[in-house]
Amino acid sequence: MSRGPSLQLNGTGRLRHxxxxxxxxxxxxxxILDTAEGFAGVSERxxxxxxxxxxxxxxxxxxxxxxxxxxxxxxxxxxxxxxVLNLNITASSTSKGETLLDTLRNLxxxxxxxxxxxxAVSGAAHFIARHAAPGVGVINAGDGRHAHPTQAIxxxxxxxxxxxxxxxxxxxxxxxxxxxxVARSQILALNTLGVSEVxxxxxxxxxxxxxxxxxxxxxxxxxxxxxxxDVVIMLRLQKExxxxxxxxxxxxxxxxxxxxxxxxxxxDSEAIVMHPGPINRGVEMASEVADGSRSVxxxxxxxxxxxxxxxxxxxxxxxxxxxxxxxx
Amino acid sequence: MSRGPSLQLNGTGRLRHxxxxxxxxxxxxxxILDTAEGFAGVSERxxxxxxxxxxxxxxxxxxxxxxxxxxxxxxxxxxxxxxVLNLNITASSTSKGETLLDTLRNLxxxxxxxxxxxxAVSGAAHFIARHAAPGVGVINAGDGRHAHPTQAIxxxxxxxxxxxxxxxxxxxxxxxxxxxxVARSQILALNTLGVSEVxxxxxxxxxxxxxxxxxxxxxxxxxxxxxxxDVVIMLRLQKExxxxxxxxxxxxxxxxxxxxxxxxxxxDSEAIVMHPGPINRGVEMASEVADGSRSVxxxxxxxxxxxxxxxxxxxxxxxxxxxxxxxx
Amino acid sequence: MSRGPSLQLNGTGRLRHxxxxxxxxxxxxxxILDTAEGFAGVSERxxxxxxxxxxxxxxxxxxxxxxxxxxxxxxxxxxxxxxVLNLNITASSTSKGETLLDTLRNLxxxxxxxxxxxxAVSGAAHFIARHAAPGVGVINAGDGRHAHPTQAIxxxxxxxxxxxxxxxxxxxxxxxxxxxxVARSQILALNTLGVSEVxxxxxxxxxxxxxxxxxxxxxxxxxxxxxxxDVVIMLRLQKExxxxxxxxxxxxxxxxxxxxxxxxxxxDSEAIVMHPGPINRGVEMASEVADGSRSVxxxxxxxxxxxxxxxxxxxxxxxxxxxxxxxx
Numbered sequence: 001m002s003r004g005p006s007l008q009l010n011g012t013g014r015l016r017h018x019x020x021x022x023x024x025x026x027x028x029x030x031x032i033l034d035t036a037e038g039f040a041g042v043s044e045r046x047x048x049x050x051x052x053x054x055x056x057x058x059x060x061x062x063x064x065x066x067x068x069x070x071x072x073x074x075x076x077x078x079x080x081x082x083x084v085l086n087l088n089i090t091a092s093s094t095s096k097g098e099t100l101l102d103t104l105r106n107l108x109x110x111x112x113x114x115x116x117x118x119x120a121v122s123g124a125a126h127f128i129a130r131h132a133a134p135g136v137g138v139i140n141a142g143d144g145r146h147a148h149p150t151q152a153i154x155x156x157x158x159x160x161x162x163x164x165x166x167x168x169x170x171x172x173x174x175x176x177x178x179x180x181x182v183a184r185s186q187i188l189a190l191n192t193l194g195v196s197e198v199x200x201x202x203x204x205x206x207x208x209x210x211x212x213x214x215x216x217x218x219x220x221x222x223x224x225x226x227x228x229x230d231v232v233i234m235l236r237l238q239k240e241x242x243x244x245x246x247x248x249x250x251x252x253x254x255x256x257x258x259x260x261x262x263x264x265x266x267x268d269s270e271a272i273v274m275h276p277g278p279i280n281r282g283v284e285m286a287s288e289v290a291d292g293s294r295s296v297x298x299x300x301x302x303x304x305x306x307x308x309x310x311x312x313x314x315x316x317x318x319x320x321x322x323x324x325x326x327x328x
Numbered sequence: 329m330s331r332g333p334s335l336q337l338n339g340t341g342r343l344r345h346x347x348x349x350x351x352x353x354x355x356x357x358x359x360i361l362d363t364a365e366g367f368a369g370v371s372e373r374x375x376x377x378x379x380x381x382x383x384x385x386x387x388x389x390x391x392x393x394x395x396x397x398x399x400x401x402x403x404x405x406x407x408x409x410x411x412v413l414n415l416n417i418t419a420s421s422t423s424k425g426e427t428l429l430d431t432l433r434n435l436x437x438x439x440x441x442x443x444x445x446x447x448a449v450s451g452a453a454h455f456i457a458r459h460a461a462p463g464v465g466v467i468n469a470g471d472g473r474h475a476h477p478t479q480a481i482x483x484x485x486x487x488x489x490x491x492x493x494x495x496x497x498x499x500x501x502x503x504x505x506x507x508x509x510v511a512r513s514q515i516l517a518l519n520t521l522g523v524s525e526v527x528x529x530x531x532x533x534x535x536x537x538x539x540x541x542x543x544x545x546x547x548x549x550x551x552x553x554x555x556x557x558d559v560v561i562m563l564r565l566q567k568e569x570x571x572x573x574x575x576x577x578x579x580x581x582x583x584x585x586x587x588x589x590x591x592x593x594x595x596d597s598e599a600i601v602m603h604p605g606p607i608n609r610g611v612e613m614a615s616e617v618a619d620g621s622r623s624v625x626x627x628x629x630x631x632x633x634x635x636x637x638x639x640x641x642x643x644x645x646x647x648x649x650x651x652x653x654x655x656x
Numbered sequence: 657m658s659r660g661p662s663l664q665l666n667g668t669g670r671l672r673h674x675x676x677x678x679x680x681x682x683x684x685x686x687x688i689l690d691t692a693e694g695f696a697g698v699s700e701r702x703x704x705x706x707x708x709x710x711x712x713x714x715x716x717x718x719x720x721x722x723x724x725x726x727x728x729x730x731x732x733x734x735x736x737x738x739x740v741l742n743l744n745i746t747a748s749s750t751s752k753g754e755t756l757l758d759t760l761r762n763l764x765x766x767x768x769x770x771x772x773x774x775x776a777v778s779g780a781a782h783f784i785a786r787h788a789a790p791g792v793g794v795i796n797a798g799d800g801r802h803a804h805p806t807q808a809i810x811x812x813x814x815x816x817x818x819x820x821x822x823x824x825x826x827x828x829x830x831x832x833x834x835x836x837x838v839a840r841s842q843i844l845a846l847n848t849l850g851v852s853e854v855x856x857x858x859x860x861x862x863x864x865x866x867x868x869x870x871x872x873x874x875x876x877x878x879x880x881x882x883x884x885x886d887v888v889i890m891l892r893l894q895k896e897x898x899x900x901x902x903x904x905x906x907x908x909x910x911x912x913x914x915x916x917x918x919x920x921x922x923x924d925s926e927a928i929v930m931h932p933g934p935i936n937r938g939v940e941m942a943s944e945v946a947d948g949s950r951s952v953x954x955x956x957x958x959x960x961x962x963x964x965x966x967x968x969x970x971x972x973x974x975x976x977x978x979x980x981x982x983x984x
Contacts, residue, residue, distance in 0.1 A: 043767040046976060047711030055375030057403065068762070071741065075713065075766055078739045083406045085399065102606055106396070109629035110403055111371040278758055301765035320374060383703030385731065411734045413727065430934055434724070437957035438731055439699040648702060 007129055014318040017129040017138040018311050020147045021188040029156065029192055035310035036157050036303070042079060043305055052313050053080035056113045060086045061128075062141075063119040068277070069141050072301075073116045076308035085112065101131055108133045113316060115139070122146035135322060137315035145181050151276055152185035154307040156193060158300050159231055162272050166193040170268075172225055173216075174201040174257060175235030175284060178208050182276055183235060187214050201225035201257065222257050227266045234259055234275040234284050250283045259285035264294060272296045335457055342646040345457040345466040346639050348475045349516040357484065357520055363638035364485050364631070370407060371633055380641050381408035384441045388414045389456075390469075391447040396605070397469050400629075401444045404636035413440065429459055436461045441644060443467070450474035463650060465643035473509050479604055480513035482635040484521060486628050487559055490600050494521040498596075500553055501544075502529040502585060503563030503612060506536050510604055511563060515542050529553035531585065550585050557595045562587055562603045562612050578611045587613035592622060600624045663785055670974040673785040673794040674967050676803045677844040685812065685848055691966035692813050692959070698735060699961055708969050709736035712769045716742045717784075718797075719775040724933070725797050728957075729772045732964035741768065757787055764789045769972060771795070778802035791978060793971035801837050807932055808841035810963040812849060814956050815887055818928050822849040826924075828881055829872075830857040830913060831891030831940060834864050838932055839891060843870050857881035859913065878913050885923045890915055890931045890940050906939045915941035920950060928952045 008017040008024075015028065042050055058077040060070050070086065077084040089103065107115070114137045117125040122144035129138040142148040156166075163169055171190055177183045177200055190198045200211060201219045211218060219225030226232060237253065259273065273285070273294045281287045289295060336345040336352075343356065370378055386405040388398050398414065405412040417431065435443070442465045445453040450472035457466040470476040484494075491497055499518055505511045505528055518526045528539060529547045539546060547553030554560060565581065587601065601613070601623045609615045617623060664673040664680075671684065698706055714733040716726050726742065733740040745759065763771070770793040773781040778800035785794035798804040812822075819825055827846055833839045833856055846854050856867060857875045867874060875881030882888060893909065915929065929941070929950045937943045945951060 045711070048713065048767060049711040055373070055377040057376065057406075067743065071743070071763075072766065074741065075739075078713075083403075085402065087395065087399070099606070105626055106605065106629050107399075109626040110400065110633055111376060111630065277762060278755070298761055298765040301762050302767065305766055383701070383705040385704065385734075411731075413730065415723065415727070427934075433954055434933065434957050435727075437954040438728065438961055439704060439958065 015314050016318045019125050019140045021149050021152055021185045026192050032310050033157055036306040039306040039309040049079055049081055051081045053082035053316055056082040058082045058084050058114045059112045061115045061117050063089050066118055072304050073308055076305050080309055116141050118142050135319050137319050142181055147185050148181040149185050150308055151182050152189045154304040156189050157303045157307050158296055166195045169195040170197045170229040171195055171231040172199040172201055172229040173233045176206045176237055177202045178206045180235045191215050199225050229267045230271055232273050237283055254283050259289050261288050343642050344646045347453050347468045349477050349480055349513045354520050360638050361485050364634040367634040367637040377407055377409055379409045381410035381644055384410040386410045386412050386442045387440045389443045389445050391417050394446055400632050401636055404633050408637055444469050446470050463647050465647050470509055475513050476509045477513050478636055479510050480517045482632040484517050485631045485635050486624055494523045497523040498525045498557045499523055499559040500527040500529055500557040501561045504534045504565055505530045506534045508563050519543050527553050555594050558599055560601050565611055582611050587617050589616050671970050672974045675781050675796045677805050677808055677841045682848050688966050689813050692962040695962040695965040704735055705737055707737045709738035709972055712738040714738045714740050714770045715768045717771045717773050719745050722774055728960050729964055732961050736965055772797050774798050776800055791975050793975050798837055803841050804837040805841050806964055807838050808845045810960040812845050813959045813963050814952055822851045825851040826853045826885040827851050827887040828855040828857055828885040829889045832862045832893055833858045834862045836891045847871050855881050883922045886927055888929050893939055910939055915945050917944050
């Protein structure tokens with residue numbers, strides 16, 4: 001399946017869909033971060049709205065349930081003054097690829113401007129973007145194990161807010177790399193933005209075989225991997241992965257890889273702790289760490305709205321421009 | 329049950345509910361089409377909103393699930409700047425007619441301005457309209473096998489956009505006339521608007537006994553019925569009707585009544601193909617036809633929003649006027 | 657558990673949460689009623705909106721399903737021009753109190769301004785208010801058997817609209833006092849607002865042991881208790897309470913405590929009849945009474961929107977002021 005940059009960028013290199021970090025250069029990632037910076041203030045105003053996308057229709061096209069992610073996109077759309085349509089599509093109604101396309105064509109015919117797609121199958125958002133009509137943007141809100149690019153961007157935004165610059169940073173990503181749709185996006189973004197070192201800390205059973213090719217340093221020992229890092233990104237442990245003997249037990253996982261105050265002491269004294277949520281307290285990390293002074297986990301949630309506003313408004317801008325070029 | 333025009337028209341012949349095509353004259357149907365024409369452009373603008381119904385509350389009162397129809401009314405309401413309330417009422421909570429009235433009275437007490445009603449029982453929208461408070465409008469969004477009048481109007485709108493006038497046209501309606509809530513509405517509308525010939529093409533088992541009284545020409549042979557028509561309206565085959573031996577098999581149905589490129593060649597060379605969606609490809613028609621140059625199926629979806637905006641705004645206008653007359 | 661006034665009032669006695677009638681003085685209750693009076697007209701306008709809460713986000717956080725109550729808060733929020741987020745939280749996803757706090761923290765991080773909380777457990781809204789961030793308001797929309805204060809206020813509003821003043825009134829509350837989350841709120845409000853007599857009419861099995869301490873007169877005979885009252889407030893009989901032998905049968909209940917035209921004749925000739933809905937006709941009262949000239953049941957529903965607009969806007973006002981004081 002082609003996932004080249006040409007699908008998400010138009011002829012002049014502008015973002016028309018947002019599917020993956022793959023193929024986006026530092027300038028484009030920085031533009032998204034800078035745009036989000038402008039929106040971060042909107043959420044803190046008394047009137048939390050800007051009229052940028054008034055009259056636009058953003059459809060949340062969720063093929064798997066995720067109230068949390070859907071809510072952040074709904075709020076982002078509403079703060080841009082767009083109308084937001086929530087469509088939960090059961091797997092049964094779209095068992096044939098043909099039917100998915102018919103659903104898409106119908107929504108396009110209703111003049112929906114943007115689809116925010118969540119799907120259990122890797123590549124689903126790419127498939128929809130490839131078949132979307134001109135003028136319609138697609139955002140990947142998580143496709144299988146593949147990518148969750150707005151989560152990766154909000155992580156970058158959080159790091160930049162706290163650390164100022166990416167150069168010189170050491171960042172550790174800890175946990176279930178194998179099943180994470182976030183980890184791959186994060187590694188790509190961190191390397192593109194120029195951090196000096198990305199470390200991956202995971203048990204052997206939760207590390208994909210291609211890990212070494214991603215430009216990371218691999219650790220299987222938590223205490224060793226966390227030493228002197230500036231940023232610790234904890235991944236969520238999907239409890240359903242425990243079956244199949246990939247992991248001995250939650251207790252054992254916590255003993256080996258759980259982030260405690262004691263372990264965190266080995267990191268840089270100014271290190272920040274991140275997690276995409278929801279946290280399994282006592283599994284991925286101790287409550288003291290989750291609620292402690294180093295934790296920026298709730299700021300990630302706040303910044304997530306600003307980042308999604310940035311991505312939606314940039315794409316709507318590109319698509320509007322495209323529409324006018326087509327007319328002119 | 330009385331379904332006379334007096335229920336949906338006020339004393340001066342203005343539309344106060346929209347329940348059925350039955351009893352509406354050509355002037356009124358043309359007024360709806362002309363109003364929809366004005367809204368068709370709104371969906372194509374950058375800002376897809378007009379402030380006509382700002383502060384009004386439109387409640388989607390759906391007793392059976394239909395995401396597709398609900399979404400079109402939700403979008404129509406939002407483009408008119410109304411607030412839209414989605415209420416899915418399970419059959420269980422309204423097993424008694426009395427309870428349905430209590431539900432209605434409660435929503436009226438909350439000052440809901442309009443109910444868009446979808447119900448599995450024929451006459452449900454009429455029942456609600458008959459008991460609605462003055463100033464509250466009711467739109468029938470499909471009641472059992474009886475009527476689905478906004479669908480019929482959007483079909484008329486699509487025909488007029490492509491053919492300019494109704495006089496002189498030959499129109500064929502193909503398929504399960506017996507169980508269709510759309511077919512009866514379409515036949516009434518086509519005859520009222522003055523087409524020269526309405527044909528019905530169907531197997532004997534899917535034709536209601538009263539068909540002959542509707543002012544149509546009946547065909548049981550597809551190739552014969554389609555000859556020289558200007559418009560082909562395909563009906564959706566409800567797969568659950570296959571049981572009970574009304575139909576031999578999907579394959580057999582397609583062989584006898586499926587619309588193929590070869591069959592379409594017998595129609596007028598400028599003939600258009602319509603379908604209310606969702607299409608069963610390879611049952612009602614070939615994919616080449618559904619996606620071909622004669623198909624206007626996706627335009628029907630687009631026009632559906634404009635038509636629903638027209639009906640909502642006309643009724644809100646009548647009800648506002650009524651309210652002021654009552655005060656004055 | 658402390659439920660003192662300090663939780664719902666700020667340092668200057670302004671309402672920052674609305675959790676219970678307990679601890680609110682007559683001035684504050686009157687201020688809510690007066691504010692609601694101003695909004696009662698908004699629902700009757702052609703444009704039913706005021707821009708008071710534009711850009712604010714009100715989240716309906718419903719841990720148990722209640723379409724009716726949720727809809728009134730949704731409409732109240734929308735008429736104030738707020739964005740309303742509906743979140744149905746299943747019990748399973750919040751089995752641990754810790755997780756509830758994480759959910760709360762996440763929504764706060766998304767800059768939600770107000771939580772409208774419905775929960776089966778008494779004290780849930782207090783728990784959330786106690787942990788809410790500064791600037792975030794909480795409204796109790798029903799917690800277990802404990803309180804449902806906006807319902808009590810809308811009852812007071814209805815009484816004042818019809819009777820003008822509270823002093824001199826005799827009010828009877830009839831039915832399942834034991835399991836009602838409304839009755840306790842009503843008794844507190846009526847006594848605070850200075851009615852001359854609150855009567856409670858109930859079978860012994862449906863009366864809480866502490867009833868006598870609430871400042872009411874207790875009757876077990878309906879004909880005796882209703883004599884000369886100005887207001888009859890009927891409570892809803894939860895049918896699931898019938899099990900466990902608390903009640904003989906619906907029929908027997910109706911015979912002893914059901915409100916009929918004949919019984920109502922013993923009340924004051926201008927007495928009004930109230931019920932929180934939905935009514936069990938033929939159990940709590942006869943249909944003739946529910947739909948009769950003394951019934952103000954549907955007006956309660958209308959006034960419910962105005963009262964919720966009042967409570968939301970007062971709290972948002974307090975929280976805005978708080979925010980500015982913190983900055984200044």
